[in-house]
Amino acid sequence: MSNVLVKRIVGAYLALVAVAVLAQFVAYPLYADDHADSALDTWLILDWFMAVGLALMLLLTCKAKGSCDADPGSDTRQWIRANAMFYATVLLTIAFVPNWFAAAWGQDDNGTVWHVIDTVLPVLFLVQARRLLRPAA
Helix, strand or coil, rough: CCHHHHHHHHHHHHHHHHHHHHHHHHHHHHCCCCCCCCCCCCCHHHHHHHHHHHHHHHHHHHHHHHHHHCCCCHHHHHHHHHHHHHHHHHHHHHHHHHHHHHHHCCCCCCCHHHHHHHHHHHHHHHHHHHHHHHCCC
């Protein structure tokens, strides 16, 4: 598989997960009271896709950060962008993992943390997806 094809597949995956999380986050209050179990099941399924997306994001942003750090002549804007994406992904992952474990296998997940995750994750994923899907210059 070519590098370009892999980038496009990963970019499409991140974009689809971002749109699904955003759609669920917006629609959830409209139907959650009537169908609480099915609404929670939807989130628990989406969490698996979010976890895979976060793992991909960690790999991609770590690689981009490493490239910028290794090149002393790299553009300052590129360095800031790579570091911002990397550290935002790390922070999001740190918030996601324990809350996901608590939601899926425990009982003490935090709704406020989920609101932050479900608003930040689509933005990060879409920014990265756009970068991966745009044609090479």
